[in-house]
Amino acid sequence: MRVSVLIGAYDSAPTLRRAIDAILGQTVTDLELIVVDDGSSDDSAAIARATGDPRVRVLEMGRNVGIARSLNAGIEAARAPIVAVQDADDHSEPHRLERQLEALRASPAVAVVGSRMREVDAEGRELAPRTSFAAGDVRPVLMRFNPIPNGCAAFRRDAVLAVGGYDARYRYATEYDLWLRLAERWEVRTLDEVLATRVMGGTNVAARAERAQTREAIAIRLRALRRRRTLRGAGGLAAPLLSLATPTALKRARRRRLGQAP
Secondary structure, three states: OOEEEEEEEOOOHHHHHHHHHHHHOOOOOOEEEEEEEOOOOOOHHHHHHOOOOOOEEEEEOOOOOOHHHHHHHHHHHOOOOEEEEEEOOOEEOOOHHHHHHHHHHHOOOEEEEEEEEEEEOOOOOEOOOOOOOOOEEOHHHOOOOOOOOHHHOEEEHHHHHHOOOOOOOOOOOHHHHHHHHHOOOOEEEEEEEEEEEEEOOOOOHHHHOHHHHHHHHHHHHHHHHHHHOOOOOHHHHHHHHHHHHOOHHHHHHHHHHHOOOO
């Protein structure tokens, strides 16, 4: 088995089948798909089981434990050396896993590979990208922004386990903390091609919990500086501090003018 794919589901019934189909339709067929049901009150687990595809497994958490703990459980259960993540409301291009596996195979020093993500609203209309992106080795920019949303990441299972997985202290920026920790020991890279689509709307974390997410990102940067015992990268605090000081209404008005998500 070449890759284990995790879809974290929490009351994701309206979009889960599309997310599942996007993985089962990959050009890489030697995979397993683990749908981690994080205490859903809807039919998410039943939808995953109903696929009838033997590559699909459902891991039920029993109660809502949050994205970090549920994905960590999925990583522990994964059988492949490479783990990829897709959010339940997003979807991937058919060749996404093929391209990411190629990149990981080409360089053993790389622990995680992301990609560009197309951004659309809940109706599928194209949006101007809100997520900042950098191509190639992104370690030089990681203290300034996170160029790898969780839903486009593929990583080495043993590397993530070696650094302790996702940190459950964080609810909104947990993958950002993980990439920073991985970057202290391995390369973190992105592919300059659109391999996944991110659905952005009013219920997206970036919209409904923007200030909490920004505060977390600041705390994550400060913890990285303390861990590394250096001020190198401290300039990356400027943008999130400015964002935190700017009224949300002003930021949303600017995004509307730019054609971005709220």
